[in-house]
Amino acid sequence: MTIVVTGATGNVGRPLVTQLAAAGVPVRAVTRTPSASQFPDGVQAADSVLDALPGASAVFLNSRALGPQLSDVVESARRHRVRKLVALSAINADDDFSRQPSRVRGDRNKEVEQLCVDSGLEWVSLRPTVFATNFVGMWSAQIRAGDVVGGPYAAASSAPIVEADIAAVAAHALSTDELVGQKIPLTGPQALTNTELVDVIGTVLGRPLRYVEAPPDVVRQRFIAIGLGGDFADAYTAMLADSVDNPALVTGEVEKITGRPATTFAQWVSAHRQLFAK
Template structure:
């Protein structure tokens, strides 16, 4: 049995679906079971992980735990203690190539837990461009943002979920911290061009000052520390090719999904017709 925290998130949902489709028992932890929309047959556990004792009983019979920092927050250490007491053997942590202080604290808790561990270090998620740009693209042909020449190698969260499944079900990644990226480095302007090609529209990226971008992101409800870390990362990668690794291909036996393919699978969201 695998327990997945953040089960309805961008990585958690495809992970749950993948494990379930492969015949693995899954307990999916979410704050709102009624709105989860997960496959029939998945054990859905409604719980607020700020109070990890709420799922103490659900850890019985669990062999591996997928830990999403956004879902567990400051409760990670207590949750890991309960997991070890319940006989959980392995924890797979979703971290990142760039790590903020709260996630670093969770990494330290994982290291001290005594459990087998895998730390996944993805770069930029392709879904980040959807969150930041889809509204602007639905409104017109210009995407305004900072640092047009900043370069990233966006990863499809479904690839990340597939790697997480390998880490949970096999021993090949134990004690490893694979850096996971998409297959190519693209500037923000190039990514917008990729979306425009898929939509058959003449989209362009218009660079704006970082402070203006910060105000726009704050208006989307993104926390200020996250915005500051994101802008700092972009500033450091202007005119510098992003790190591109072959870890996804080495682990999954197939190439990582190109950004253009991810965009084609999400065109309805950019058009505003996503159901």
């Protein structure tokens, strides 16, 4: 069994490579900078996914990492008789694209899932909710600068998932046949409003942080200032608006599949407090 991991230096790809290698699974880690990537011993680094496919039994597909190569990679996997494809999709893959901020950053969650389903190969689609690390990019600068986080919809909720938990489910999907043919919604263990998420960070840091709703134009300019862009801001705000009156879905799939509880947001913040600390 040889597994190809695309996006191998990303937030999900890197812990996935590490977990597979620790289990003794042969891994080909695809990254644009293989010489600069420090993978565990025994992991074969590759800068071309097409070159990594011959002889592989399964492939982890990260649509953002693959970009315009996505459909060619799936077709090449079929030609090389790869047995299984595991797609990194998203919990909101079926939503209107205007409410999918990750598309602005290059994710093609709907497309990667559909390509796998239509491939004729065995497939699994992982549909995680918002990543815990997203709050670093969106909030850390504000938290380092002061005690107030400004943003849209204080009552909007999410159930952030830690990327290592996504990787653990992906490792199971790649190395066993238990999840074949499933679209699996993955979440953290608790739905929290934006106000509650900021409270969690404040508790961990020992600081009295507050979440304050900001006008849409201010939110948009802030996202532009941190490099995420106006289109991202518009889609993110639209996505949050849907969750104000509908608490975020919480599933138990991480524990069901891995045999251990999903990591809480508080646990993740505690392990990465330096990302928010002054």
